[in-house]
Amino acid sequence: MTSTRTQRFGAIALAAAAALAFTPAQAGEVEVLHWWTSGGEAKAAAALKITLQKGGHRWKDFAVAGGGGDSAMTVLKSRVVSGNAPSAAQIKGPSIQEWAQEGVLANIDDVAKAEKWDELLPKVVSDIMKYKGSYVAAPVNVHRVNWLWANPEAFKKAGAKLPTSWDEFFVAAEALKKAGIVPIAHGGQNWQDFTTFESVALGVGGAEFYKKALVQLDGATITGPTMTKVLETFKKVKGYTDKNAPGRDWNLATAMVIKGEAGMQLMGDWAKGEFVAAGKTPGTDFVCVAAPGTAKAFTFNVDSFAMFKLKDAANIAAQKDLAKEIMAPAFQELFNLYKGSIPVRLNMKMDKFDDCAKASAKDFVDTAKAGTLVPSIAHGMAVPSAVEGAIKDTVSQFWNDDKMSVADAQGKLAAAARTK
Template sequence: MKLKPFVQAALALATVVAATPAVHAAAQVEVLHYWTSGGEAKSIAELKKMMEAKGVAWKDFAVAGGAGENATTALKARVIAGSAPTAAQIKGPSIQEWGQEGVLANIDAAATEGKWDSLLPSVVSNVMKYKGHYVAVPVNVHRVNWLWVNPEVLAKAGAKAPTNMDEFFVAAEKIKKAGLIAVAHGGQPWQDTTVFESVVLGTGGAAFYDKALVKLDQAALTGPQMLKSFETLAKIKTYIDKDAAGRDWNLATAMVINGKAGMQFMGDWAKGEFTAAGKVAGKDFLCLPAPGTEKAFTFNIDSLAMFKVKNADEQKAQLSLASAVMSPEFQEVFNLNKGSIPVRAGVSRAKFDACATRSMDDMAAASKAGGLEPSMAHGMAIDSAKAGAIQDVVAKFMNSAMTPQAAVQALAKAAKTK
């Protein structure tokens, strides 16, 4: 992420920002984020309360829309203008890219005091560090490799909940024969890639997933296991309805909720849709690891990266913000609202449902067994240019007659994108 080429595109916005400098209180944090939906907004309101209770003023810089693209544009403009916020919602490799720009703050003092290294799995804490120093604080963990199932649809079709790909296709065929849609899906590139990465994980296992979609090993990308993944994905395509193109993910989830479809591959943000519809986990809907991925866990972590601030009061307030985000109290309230799970150990499970507690157990087990992996589809594993190129290949495969053999070759080429 070189900021210089961005200057012209952001100049107008940067000029406006520079012309209207923020008036800083003695102790204030300004937080740029895109948590603007109902549950997310509630969570941020709680964090604001926690900071105000510590005597720190909260300046909200919420930028809605575009899954964070709009927020990134605003952040770049602010940094160019020399008025970076205290913290900004950034995740995955993007944290490293901002670190390379020399604009992130060292928050080791908060991490040491809070014993973060002992509370976070190393695969998570490493993402929050730049050159060995904490520069960001994790907010939550989303599990991506879930399969959401309507048990009533299974019962109507005489099918059982699948644990592997063979069982998945048996269930899908029975649902289809019962006149219902087997797989609810939204034909958007990021959704296509979400299904794809769970298929790679399910057919090849965590070690293969890591080699292929995290390390981008060319032998793994072009080998028989990746070919099998695309062949499996091609078969899944046959169980998706013809109207899937362009459908939003939550509308696909609604199809499972109302019994029009039996199953959906989607991260645990889908649970919020079931909960909002008054459905109970384990009774009205099932949350199962995507077929074949029971011992693995692909994660998508929201985090706040901390930017260099000038005076001692601001630096102290920034460390206070980082500590508040990692507190058990905030981790509980944020994740109950978001549908995700706490990123740190030691948070009470009392208020979390069956899906969340299963997710907590599976994350702990996967972390110990080496099956905890960053989600490629959700910006946690590789840089944005390569991820975008891979997403294009998968979307083309899902929406054309492209063969698995051609897809494997295109995937390997996409992984070399600079």
């Protein structure tokens, strides 16, 4: 299961719904497929439900358990094939275009134009929400993936300084190891391996290399000397994890940093929810900095809802209101305050957000302008799912198999990139 779907949100006050009120032109029903079924995730869905019901629409919950969304996609396919699609479904990344190619998604350009989405979203994000130039999905949030989380007390004990480069990272890791602290907390799932890998790739090779190798899947770049260095650095990180890492969940790795058992973790901003839930304060009890070498870049993971073609006029009106409210400032603020992510709108006030979120929001804007805002391949934003799975498997094989050479890994990556 991917990390973005396992956060804790905290309680969402019903009173906030008043701030989200709107008046629909025609009351209808919205059936929304999602896999936010755990305690905190269910509250996120509830925030959207309250928003729609406040305006007179009926909300029909179509929740399918399973954090990765695989079960939900199986159910969705059967519904669509039988001509009974929901109003909206939690779909993200290239999967949006895959569904649109089937001719089942609705054009919501009228909502996007009225609400000025093209002005409010970075182009790299809005392009993912479109098919052949038209909006077919609404983005909910942005998670930054390339974060390094650190325990300042552990660093103090080790006499180490926070790293800004991979060379500095290994100096700090060595100091932590000598102090009897696990340098890097890590878990055993392949998406965790790949989250680390893409941060290494971005930090070692830079945004242009990342785009060529992991988004455009350029064979020469994948088999070239920069990727060799990336893989060597990635494998070196493994040496600073502990022997109990295989099979460990990401949140248990975060707990090691919270307790001071480990000094660092490479993980997206959903990790912040674990620190906050443990009563820790950003900047004091824990530190969030960009992964080594990636301060001027940003790997994003955006949750979104794709809109399906409907026939009933009232339900179509309700669907359009759903799309509108997902991008409205009040909902963007409410939802993201509890999810640990940041608003996807570029002009949002961040007064109520913590320092990590404020830093993330600033970097989101800056990297969008600089062209260094890149999609996370580890979290389903960059390439078709079949290619993603093949590359993910190769990266984990290399991470776990000490006998696999860097050259072998590059060859396997190149082959995985050609997966159809």
